[in-house]
Amino acid sequence: MTQKPASSDQPVEILRLDNQLCFALYGAANRMTRLYRPMLDALGLTYPQYLAMLVLWEASPRTVGALGEALDLDSSTLTPLLKRLEAGGLVTRDRDPEDERRVIVSLTDQGRALRDQAVSIPEKLFCALDMPLDAVGALRDRLKVLAK
Amino acid sequence: MTQKPASSDQPVEILRLDNQLCFALYGAANRMTRLYRPMLDALGLTYPQYLAMLVLWEASPRTVGALGEALDLDSSTLTPLLKRLEAGGLVTRDRDPEDERRVIVSLTDQGRALRDQAVSIPEKLFCALDMPLDAVGALRDRLKVLAK
DNA sequence: TGAAATCATATCGCGCACGATTAAATCGTT
C-alpha cells in the first residue's frame, strides 16, 4: 500500500526539487510586480517601464541598445515600451545624427520630474518586504550571480 | 565641479539601491526562462506550461482552482494555458459532475509519458547554474519567504 | 569604388500575467 513503483519514485523527487528554485524565482518575481503595481499605478507606469525610467534617471540620453544592455532586454521588448513612454510624454526618441542606425532616448522635463514622485517607492516597498536590510542585500547579490 | 545638488543626491541613491533587489529578481527570472527554453522546446512546452505539468505530475486530477493556488496564478492566466496543453493532448478538461462550477484537469497517457523526458531537465539546469547545491537551496528558501 | 558583411532598431506573432467583468452553479437563510 505504501509501496511506490521503483521506476518513478526517484524522478518525481528530482522534479519536485527542481520545482523549488526555478519556481520560487518565478513566483517571487510575479509577487514583486504585484507588490509594485498599486504604487506604480499612481505614477502611470508599469513595472518594466519603471525599471526603464530608473535607468534613464541614472543617465539620461541613452541609446536603445544601451538601455537594452542595462535591462537585459531585446529591442523587440523595448521599442514598444519606449513608444508608450514617449506617448506619455516622459521621453523622446530621436535618430542619432552621428549614426542613423541608433535611436537616442532622452528624458523630457516631465520624465525628470517624475523621479520626485518615485523616491517614496523604495522605502514603501522595503517596509512591505519586512526583511532586514542586509538580508535584502545578500539576496540581491546571490541573484546577480545567478544572472551571470 | 564635483558638487552635486543636495536635493537630488539622496533620492538618486535610494532609487539606485532599490533597483538592486527588485531588478535582480526580475532579471534572474527572465534569465531562468531563457535557460529553460531550449530544453523545453524539445518537449514542446513553454516555461509556465512546464510548471503546470510539474504540479500535475505530483497529483493528476486537479481543479483549475487548485492548480492556480499551487502556481499562484489566476484563471485568466491558466485557462488559455490549459487549453493549449489540452490541444497538445497532454491534459483533458472536464466539468466536475459533482459541482459544475469546477473544471477538472487530468493528465492523459501522453501527458504522463512526458514526465520521463522531463526528468533530465533539472540536472542539466543544475549543471548550467554552476552553484553549490546548498546555496541553491538557501536561495530558494529565501525566495519562498519573500513570496509570503 | 562597390559588393558583402555587420550593426542598430523595428516589426510580427505567440504566449503569458493580470485587472475587470461576466456567467453559471451552489449555498445559506429564511
Added chain:
DNA sequence: AACGATTTAATCGTGCGCGATATGATTTCA
C-alpha cells in the same frame, strides 16, 4: 421554495518577453 450572496471558471483588453525576420545605415576589404 425563493432569493441574495458566494464560489468557480471563462472572457476581454493591455502590456510585456522573446524568437524570427525585415529594414536601413555603416563598415570592411577585395
